[in-house]
Amino acid sequence: MPxxxxxxxxxPLSPFRKLIPLADxxxxxxxxxxHLNIGQPDIKTPPAAVEKFRRLPWEILDxxxxxxxxxxxxxLRNYYARFDVDLGADEIMVTTGGSxxxxxxxxxxxDPGDEIIVPEPFYANYNGYAHIADVRVVPITCHIExxxxxPSADKFAGKITERTKAIVITNPNNPTxxxxxxxxxxxxxxxxxxxxxxxxxxEVYREFSYDAPLQSILQLPGLEDHAIVIDSVSxxxxxxxxxxxxxVCRNLSVRESVDRYAKLRLSPPGLGxxxxxxxxxxxxxxxxxxxxxxxxxxxxxxxxxxxxxxxxATQPGGAFYLFARFPISDSEDFCRWLLEEFEYKGSTVMLSxxxxxxxxxxxxxxxxxxxxxxxxxxxxxxMDCLEEALRIxxxxxxxxxxxxxxLSRDLG
Amino acid sequence: MPxxxxxxxxxPLSPFRKLIPLADxxxxxxxxxxHLNIGQPDIKTPPAAVEKFRRLPWEILDxxxxxxxxxxxxxLRNYYARFDVDLGADEIMVTTGGSxxxxxxxxxxxDPGDEIIVPEPFYANYNGYAHIADVRVVPITCHIExxxxxPSADKFAGKITERTKAIVITNPNNPTxxxxxxxxxxxxxxxxxxxxxxxxxxEVYREFSYDAPLQSILQLPGLEDHAIVIDSVSxxxxxxxxxxxxxVCRNLSVRESVDRYAKLRLSPPGLGxxxxxxxxxxxxxxxxxxxxxxxxxxxxxxxxxxxxxxxxATQPGGAFYLFARFPISDSEDFCRWLLEEFEYKGSTVMLSxxxxxxxxxxxxxxxxxxxxxxxxxxxxxxMDCLEEALRIxxxxxxxxxxxxxxLSRDLG
Numbered sequence: 001m002p003x004x005x006x007x008x009x010x011x012p013l014s015p016f017r018k019l020i021p022l023a024d025x026x027x028x029x030x031x032x033x034x035h036l037n038i039g040q041p042d043i044k045t046p047p048a049a050v051e052k053f054r055r056l057p058w059e060i061l062d063x064x065x066x067x068x069x070x071x072x073x074x075x076l077r078n079y080y081a082r083f084d085v086d087l088g089a090d091e092i093m094v095t096t097g098g099s100x101x102x103x104x105x106x107x108x109x110x111d112p113g114d115e116i117i118v119p120e121p122f123y124a125n126y127n128g129y130a131h132i133a134d135v136r137v138v139p140i141t142c143h144i145e146x147x148x149x150x151p152s153a154d155k156f157a158g159k160i161t162e163r164t165k166a167i168v169i170t171n172p173n174n175p176t177x178x179x180x181x182x183x184x185x186x187x188x189x190x191x192x193x194x195x196x197x198x199x200x201x202x203e204v205y206r207e208f209s210y211d212a213p214l215q216s217i218l219q220l221p222g223l224e225d226h227a228i229v230i231d232s233v234s235x236x237x238x239x240x241x242x243x244x245x246x247x248v249c250r251n252l253s254v255r256e257s258v259d260r261y262a263k264l265r266l267s268p269p270g271l272g273x274x275x276x277x278x279x280x281x282x283x284x285x286x287x288x289x290x291x292x293x294x295x296x297x298x299x300x301x302x303x304x305x306x307x308x309x310x311x312x313a314t315q316p317g318g319a320f321y322l323f324a325r326f327p328i329s330d331s332e333d334f335c336r337w338l339l340e341e342f343e344y345k346g347s348t349v350m351l352s353x354x355x356x357x358x359x360x361x362x363x364x365x366x367x368x369x370x371x372x373x374x375x376x377x378x379x380x381x382x383m384d385c386l387e388e389a390l391r392i393x394x395x396x397x398x399x400x401x402x403x404x405x406x407l408s409r410d411l412g
Numbered sequence: 413m414p415x416x417x418x419x420x421x422x423x424p425l426s427p428f429r430k431l432i433p434l435a436d437x438x439x440x441x442x443x444x445x446x447h448l449n450i451g452q453p454d455i456k457t458p459p460a461a462v463e464k465f466r467r468l469p470w471e472i473l474d475x476x477x478x479x480x481x482x483x484x485x486x487x488l489r490n491y492y493a494r495f496d497v498d499l500g501a502d503e504i505m506v507t508t509g510g511s512x513x514x515x516x517x518x519x520x521x522x523d524p525g526d527e528i529i530v531p532e533p534f535y536a537n538y539n540g541y542a543h544i545a546d547v548r549v550v551p552i553t554c555h556i557e558x559x560x561x562x563p564s565a566d567k568f569a570g571k572i573t574e575r576t577k578a579i580v581i582t583n584p585n586n587p588t589x590x591x592x593x594x595x596x597x598x599x600x601x602x603x604x605x606x607x608x609x610x611x612x613x614x615e616v617y618r619e620f621s622y623d624a625p626l627q628s629i630l631q632l633p634g635l636e637d638h639a640i641v642i643d644s645v646s647x648x649x650x651x652x653x654x655x656x657x658x659x660v661c662r663n664l665s666v667r668e669s670v671d672r673y674a675k676l677r678l679s680p681p682g683l684g685x686x687x688x689x690x691x692x693x694x695x696x697x698x699x700x701x702x703x704x705x706x707x708x709x710x711x712x713x714x715x716x717x718x719x720x721x722x723x724x725a726t727q728p729g730g731a732f733y734l735f736a737r738f739p740i741s742d743s744e745d746f747c748r749w750l751l752e753e754f755e756y757k758g759s760t761v762m763l764s765x766x767x768x769x770x771x772x773x774x775x776x777x778x779x780x781x782x783x784x785x786x787x788x789x790x791x792x793x794x795m796d797c798l799e800e801a802l803r804i805x806x807x808x809x810x811x812x813x814x815x816x817x818x819l820s821r822d823l824g
Binding site: 004008013014017040042044054055061096097107109110111125128129134166197198239240241243253263268 | 415419421423429452454462471472475509511519520522523526540546577609610637653665668669670673675677680683
């Protein structure tokens with residue numbers, strides 16, 4: 001029998017993938033599970049756009065241009081202009097989800113063995129795409145105590161080698177919910193200019209910044225050759241299945257390199273692009289409503305965590321994630337136990353264990369990511385479960401009784 | 413300024429990409445271009461399915477399972493059962509177009525430096541995916557004189573090294589239109605069993621086999637561990653923009669390996685999958701009509717080529733391509749000349765030059781691929797252009813006066 005590749009055996013998997021069969025079993029046993037593990041929102045895709053999409057006249061679902069439908073890229077240009085980012089339509093390349101934009105960035109900008117510096121905890125799938133592209137992920141650790149702020153310039157400089165080609169950050173951050181300040185981004189800007197690096201910023205949660213408008217890297221002057229933005233409609237319009245993202249870049253060489261990979265896969269999804277173009281129309285009230293909704297959810301989760309002894313979290317400024325420290329020493333075991341052994345009023349809660357978001361071994365053992373993608377009532381019930389679980393979990397550590405602190409103002 | 417990767421500079425491009433700016437210029441100058449260069453059919457996506465798709469009730473376009481929507485995979489099971497292929501739904505993994513299935517096959521089954529043997533001429537994008545996966549493409553040359561039949565077992569055996577992991581064939585073939593006989597496939601079957609290789613067969617043109625039902629590799633007994641089929645709705649339903657394909661495999665290890673990559677990119681396009689599921693319903697009359705249509709187009713192109721002095725072609729059995737030899741010595745120059753210097757009744761024709769379909773340098777210089785994706789009237793006009801072009805082309809070689817021969821019966 002022919003054997004599969006060695007490389008396929010070491011593809012890094014999602015932090016919660018191991019838990020899925022346990023969740024399936026729990027559900028089969030009649031337990032209700034509050035899914036706070038995955039970024040699949042329960043919010044409707046913009047209904048008006050969906051209705052217009054149904055009525056769109058078309059007869060042949062043909063290939064779109066490999067960099068996206070022209071009129072959609074033109075609409076995206078206007079979208080970026082809303083926050084004073086002036087782009088040519090050619091500077092926006094439509095991709096098959098943000099995921100493909102990440103892979104294209106790595107293939108276009110890095111050779112095998114090259115390195116990216118990524119503040120940890122980070123979106124775990126960066127590991128997977130780095131694995132495909134044979135790129136080394138060099139983590140730089142952020143800390144829960146200061147709300148996962150970006151480390152100092154010195155700390156970044158200490159990680160730069162002759163193989164370093166880029167710094168990759170997620171803003172607003174998944175999994176921490178941190179939104180970076182203009183100061184933090186300017187610091188990044190100086191580093192990449194000093195060391196001739198790319199600065200790839202994943203801004204797929206851009207619209208979900210609750211306390212201040214998000215600072216996009218595209219707004220910073222002087223970064224034209226360095227900045228690469230990953231974007232996506234998935235979370236913005238609650239349309240994760242559309243598989244429509246974008247890579248935005250003013251550097252022509254980068255675009256020409258990305259274009260070779262884009263042409264290879266022929267075109268991004270046509271139906272998703274047409275829907276995306278419609279979703280951009282008059283989306284102000286929708287986006288405002290969704291942002292308010294997520295803001296309320298954030299407040300519920302943060303408030304409830306404050307009431308749980310031994311839990312530490314800072315108030316996240318954006319995205320729909322919160323990364324909390326619990327009075328536990330093995331978050332993988334805690335998440336397993338929640339699904340296999342715990343039940344409260346017929347329900348339990350599924351979280352993502354912390355270690356999967358770190359590249360440094362040994363970190364995140366007391367931490368979990370909470371995706372607040374459920375409505376406020378369900379979130380309250382999920383928090384009831386979590387509170388009770390932490391009370392009776394056999395692995396509870398008594399020492400960690402640091403109080404929850406709101407440090408978000410310090411980051412402003 | 414940070415520099416792009418070296419690897420991105422060597423991504424193999426499509427055989428006709430260099431011609432696109434020339435075509436754009438010709439069009440801007442008012443010349444009409446018959447596009448016989450690309451596999452974008454002018455046939456309607458099944459109208460009944462499109463209508464049902466418009467009426468599908470949905471509110472949230474969420475992630476589908478990473479291996480595809482369950483009901484769609486179940487529908488695909490029934491599709492394969494039509495030609496007596498009995499599969500479990502888990503043996504069908506939905507991908508983002510056939511393209512992604514090719515990449516997943518390479519990543520899951522081959523390590524960097526491993527080799528695939530591919531009969532040439534072949535679908536040029538295999539080169540691009542092999543480039544990403546760092547896989548070596550080892551060509552084995554087929555010949556126009558015998559209708560591009562598969563080479564003998566000895567010839568394949570002569571190409572096998574310790575790094576060979578798979579043979580990759582396209583059936584019906586792009587760019588030659590060849591449909592392989594049961595004998596040819598059984599020969600392949602013996603080779604891969606003897607040498608413990610995978611046999612990856614790209615069957616995206618399966619429904620377009622004009623002279624006999626296509627022999628799918630899935631129908632051959634004893635290949636359960638070896639056979640991997642690439643599939644796609646793109647050409648079958650004239651829905652290239654759906655970006656919905658599949659990787660079909662009975663080997664559990666392969667599926668588990670593919671699954672890791674599938675999970676990484678979260679899910680294939682949701683709207684495309686829903687449309688694809690509807691396109692499978694009652695598709696008999698549609699597919700029969702399309703097949704008849706393409707069959708007529710094939711007949712037009714083949715008949716017209718027979719009337720052109722110095723042109724050699726065999727009648728293709730399937731797909732919608734024909735690979736012909738012309739009385740020219742530089743098909744790149746001929747295709748360039750067609751766009752830049754030639755015009756007949758205000759029109760010209762765009763073809764794909766032969767060399768891009770070969771991995772062996774120096775082959776294909778007298779050959780071009782013709783994609784008969786236009787309606788019969790347009791094809792007649794396109795053939796008028798081609799006939800006139802060949803008459804006056806300054807680079808015409810006088811020596812090559814082999815007549816067109818119908819060898820398809822010999823391959824039966």
